[in-house]
Amino acid sequence: MDKDTGKAFDTRLFKRLIAYTKPYRLTFYGVALAAILLSGFAILTPLIVKKIIDDAIKGSDSQMLLNLTIAMLVVLIGQVISQLAFNYYANWLGESVIKDIRINLFKKMLSFRMKYFDNSSLGVLVTRAVADMQRIGEIFSQGFFVIVADLLKMVVAAIIMLFINWKLSLIVFALLPIILYATRLFQKAMKVAFTEVRAEVSNLNSFVQERITGMKIVQLFTREKIESNKFREINEKHKNAWLKTVWYNSIFFPIAEIVSSLTVGLIVWYGGLQNVANISTDIAGTIFAFIMLIDLLFRPLRQIADKFNTLQMGMVAANRVFKILDTDSHIQNVGTYESGAFKGDIKFNNVRFGYLEDEEVLHGISFEVKAGETVAIVGSTGAGKSTIINLLNRFYEINSGEITVDGVDIKEYNLPSLRSNIAVVLQDVFLFADTIANNISLKNPEISVNDIENAAKAIGVDTFISSLPGGYEYNVKERGTMLSSGQRQLIAFLRAYVSNPSILILDEATSSVDTYSEQLIQLATDKITQGRTSIVIAHRLATIKKADKIIVMDAGNIVETGTHKQLLKKGGYYSNLYEAQFLAEEVA
Template sequence: MAVTGDVYNTGLLKRIFQYVKPYRAVFVWSVILTVLLAAISPIRPFLIKYTLDHYILAGKYSGLVNMTMLMIFMLILQTLIQYNHTLLTNTLGQSVIRDLRINVFNHITKLRLKFFDQTPIGQLITRTVSDLETIADIFSEGLISMIGDSLQVVVIVGVMLYTDWELSMVVLLPIPLLIMATRKFQKAIKIAFQEIRNEVSNLNTFLQEHITGVSIVQYFARERQEYKKFYAINKRYRDANIRSNWYYSIFFPVVELISAMSLGLLIWYGARSILAKPLDVTPGTITQFIMYLGMVFTPIRQLADKFNTLQMGMVGAERVFKVLDTKDTTPNEGRQKPEKLAGNIEFKNVWFAYNEDHYVLKDLTFEVKAGETIALVGATGAGKSSTINILNRFYETGKGKVTVDGIQIEDFDLDYLRSHIATVLQDVFLFSDTILNNITLNNAEITMEQVVNAAKKVGAHEFIERLPGGYQYNVMERGATLSAGQAQLISFIRALVHNPAILVLDEATSSVDTETELLIQKAIDNLMEGRTSIVIAHRLSTIQKANLIVVLDKGEIKEKGTHQELLKLDGYYKKLYDLQFSSKGIAKV
């Protein structure tokens, strides 16, 4: 994956700072405290030097107490500023990424299905969790403290030069060496960090998929093979981490070495001049310089690290903004919101392709009158699900048009259109939440009474009541604690309480026991009552009741008519019917 996030990318930085705007006060205070910290840190060593030279060595012990009090005061002040500084910068970082994360989530939920067809879920999770976390570090550990560190270096070097410029020149001699080492380190570590980020994304994607699909792994006893794959990803992740740590393990001792050189120079030059011209370099100055050296080297060393934090934040930001910039949302320009929708649906010469020119629907033309039921039948891959996905505008048609009550679907307000079409998919998806919330989808307008009525109509009320907690029963992720038939019934209630004019039903093919089967058949009859329904039918009973059957084959309409008409025709449908139903003598596939 190409990663180009760069600290020098001012456009990107500006964009991140858009999110700082609501927290301007926090930001300003953080910077003020940073500057204060940098400004007061050189004071204590200076006080120590002064005490040493003017009181201790001069034998004036009377002023010692005052100086000590002053130093304690400075220490307390510094501690307080440090505390507030850490608190503020972290608050800023976390607030910024909370807002960003909400934006990202909001955006992701509006993206077209096509985007999700092409983007692994694990990758999106990495974007919204750990990539975002690196942006917070820009504020808590990166940018602001870099300003502070740089300032501290400048101030201390300034005070050193002021105190004794000759001595300063000597002890700062190894600094260019340090800067060179830092640059080298910083370049190497950047690449190592990028590798780490990529491997984190890979890890998340792999884990997400394999935990979701763990039953497949177990059914087919693929644990060993998957283990090997996971082992390989982990190894790459570990190696990337070790590489980055290796750079650190080289860099830190090098800095130590250079700072020892400075210290050596200080002692050499200091001792020499104390011996030669006793008044030139005082023991106080040497003590002060020893402390200052630490205060110059540590920030310079940290600057390299913080620069990387900033860099990683920028990389993270770039990736997150890339998701935000994905314009793959369904256009919502239609304004039509008729008072009532009768539900006359018409497909007129509709062509559709998921990927350019590879048409999976070819010239579909059919009509469903308000309140009637149409059954779509056809072999697997014939284009049944694709047909209903177009009606919802989950995917956009290539050519031709689809109208509801004579209005082209693109001209409807998108929310309006979708809220008037209830879709029950083949695979029921339930959230890890209560049955009630899974039915209402947190729509506060739906009352408990409506839910219970719908549940009774569908014939699911009894089984729900029997669950521990009834409607408050938590179904766990993807409805893991319910049977397939029960989950189906819940999804029917969900469709029913939303009381749509149009019902789209992709009948499940999964086998359920005879009792549940009867329940489901009855539920489907209730569901279709009084609405326009498009049903991808697998049950003979549903097919027989349809006003019109549309037989699809490789994206084309092969035959149209009622069950009896089509049987008489003795064509494709008859063959399909013989294959699926009559020979087995059962009413479902």
Template sequence: MEYQQEEIMAKPFDWKIMKRLLTYAKPYWFYILIGVIAILLVTVSNLLRPYLVQQAIDNYINNPHISKEQAIQGVIRIGSLYIVIITVAFLINYGQVYLIQYTGQKIIFNLRQQIFEHLQKLSLSFFDRNPVGRLVTRVTNDTDTLNEMYTSVITNLFNDVFIIAGIVIAMVSYNLKLAFIALSTTPLILTGMYIYRKLASQAYRLVRVRLARINAFLSEHISGMKIVQLFVTENKKMEEFKKINKEYYDANMRQLTIFAIFRPSMDVIYSLTLALLIWYGGRDIIAGKIEFGVLYAFVNYLQQLFQPIFDISEKYDILQSAMASAERIFILLDTKEEVKDPEDPIPLEEVKGKIEFKNVWFSYNGKEWVLKDVSFEVNPGETVAFVGATGAGKTSIINLLCRFYDIQKGEILIDGIDIRKVRQQDLRKHIGIVLQDVFLFTGDIKSNIRLNNKNITDNDIYRVAKYVNAHQFIKKLPEGYNSKVTERGSTLSAGQRQLLAFARALAFNPKILVLDEATANIDTETERLIQDALEKLTKGRTTLVIAHRLSTIQHADKIIVLHKGRIREIGTHQELLQKKGLYYNLYMLQYKDQLSESKIS
């Protein structure tokens, strides 16, 4: 619902938004100035054409007072000048279009860079609240819409102003009476434009809402197509989509109907004006008050005068889209990061790996406490496991240690330094995380281990891959370390992705290692490789493990049992079993499940 609502927030035109948009064009003011001058020159050439034809008609073609030779020479001279003007105007127009398009692309390039840079600074809580598709739309579709505004609407605005002003001046200069007749239908034009603006604005907003619903439906159901097919709900979903699609169709038809009325209305007004012009102009020609060429010039100017009016619907749609896109982009850019670096950070160059949580309280929404008065200590080189039911707070501890979120009460210390007093980048470069759901980027094996860190050489990659047992499967790939990796590594098995994640963590050589236990749903052979890699990876590092299978953490130096955000038990595997508390119950529950599975098999 939030996504749908944001599609209709923008006003048809907002001066504050437009002023802010123009600040992005400010660095390119000189290019824009040259473009405007070029538009002015092209407009002058367009206005000169009817004048030249009028001169040819009245002074040479329809002039009984000159000889045939003089008439031909005059027509050739004017014709040659006409061709020169057309050629020069073409070259100027080409340069103007290229320059404006170049400027627009540079503005959008800078804007995209700013948006992506800003996204990287935002706290993780922001991404919890905002779907990926929406953010991608900001960087792509919305910026493209703004490009149309910079290169089309603003350019045509200058062009239209110059054309209208030039035509009015030319008409008045030629004949005041005919100028009054040509402009007599202006009140009808302004009234039609006002009505169209109001109706088109309402229709446009409705189209955007219905389009948002289609996008949301498609995004959700394409992502969940496996579930749709598994539960055989294709027909039901088709009916749901048919209804949403019909609503979008109706909204588009309403918008098209409004346009279908507006454009013919303008054509009628144009035809009415043309008829009046010919009526009165023709009478004046017959009466000998004006020459035929003057009436021709007026007819030509009238056609040019109505062209901007005919194009207004397209420009208005682009402007509305630009206002909506700009508002959404500025809302994103104005979003402040919730986790901020300190103004005077403490350097964190070397880390031994001691971790302390002191009376930590934390809530994601400011209402419900996820962690309640949590305190524990991890010495350098120790392996500590966190166990507990879903929602106990295990993952939250990791998120807080990496400072993806800030705590409300208490302290988190690394080597005795409060992590809120160091830069986030300085903190995170000492922490390596291997998640159960490994994220791999589109590219190759090397780039997914190196992650664009130029200090990590190819030899470093080969060394760490061999050390964590990833080299064995990599060398079997068609192109080895240069083999392509698809989005999220979908062509690799879960075990292969885990081994790559271990190689990545080792390549960056962090002092603190965080492991979201990675041996679930993996075959026995791969699990042995992973366990061997884990032993190598954790050696000499402070290691925090989120444990799902208790059998894999029996050798941890310390096990912390969480329940509903509080620490209930701390000890070794044997100590906790002897207590026969929560850990004992969790272990026996898993053990019984494994026994049952073995009996069934």
């Protein structure tokens, strides 16, 4: 929960939001003008009614009555036009502002290092980019300008009251502090309540997002009842947070209504006494005008409290979004060195790294991959194999040591230039809910469908893709659920191949596929590794026999290096690992 939860309005935060309206300054001023006109037209109505009663009706002046009626009609038309302009352009401004903020937020997320996503909830980030944005838009469409318009109505109404009858005005002003004090308490309480609501909304979104994504695990391990109970608890907290806001509304609005009704009653009573005592003979029009002016004074105050809720919810949402925008968690891209294509020499020199400050994963490893070589990295789970890939792509920064490509420190490279020369095929392939062609090219305009088809034929994947309904236009749905794991791997190989990388990395690419897919992948591997530097992280040791060099890792250290035959002759870690896997396959 935010530290400033007791603060009813954050001026600094609001100024930052208003800065986003600068490109739409003309619209901003137009909405402000419409708000002023709405206030003016609202005030004119009771004045015209007073004149109709006191002058036209009392004086039996039919022409004046006609003229004043026409004047009321003009005021009504003016109100309708102003209200239409206000509603449309206030909403247009709000949507335009959140469009710009959302673009900035997404660009910011694209630049975050992987560590940020490791520590962040997917559901919370989605909430910030979608639901919270709509709350920010409501600041302009339903909050700020409406409050300004209502405040103008109140100020002008108070002035008109004093001008018409200062004694009746004193009655109104005597009761006004009660509702002002109640409004202030209401605003502060609602700020805290809405902060809690937004937190519970984020928790709810995060929970639902994770369980839907992991539904297969939930059902496989019969966790339905447990997850249902957890959801019930979270939903209960969400309900209670909202009920707190309902409770505050239930207290405030009846109080405001009672004070308003009491004020009207006192005005009628006091005005009636003046008329009975013949102190004022034109009091009827004044009483009618005051009843309407009290409504313009008290009703906006009640609305301001309600709209202030909208404003505060938007401010809470803005605070959360700006926290992400202010987060400094991106890889420093200060390198200026660019290369059209790498030669492919890679060197790790005494590299140390840990995902957490006090837990080192790599303990000063050093190795070299020469241009055009295929180097395999093997080892048990948690040995640090995949970490090497993350560091080479600069998804994380090393603690110490040096990583060079073609003799240049990777920090000296422009980040897009570095990553565009490295293609990675991961064990867990991610496919977007799009066509196969778009998943392969990732909508790169330089890669045509013809290029994709030729590449697919070159590595032996064309037959499988052509057999699908629609071929390359087949939609694989979210995360590629319409394809098997082996088929997804083949798509990932083709994606890597068409990007024509200087360095290719295969991370456990055949660890979870069927025999037929593995044969296709092996053929694809032979084709795409040919003539380029390749790093293969392998689970099945039989797939790396042809590697120029094998690096064996254990607990963040390199324990052996050599070819397949050399390492078997040593009878060390690799030999034991190979024999254990060979025996396991024989037993199977």
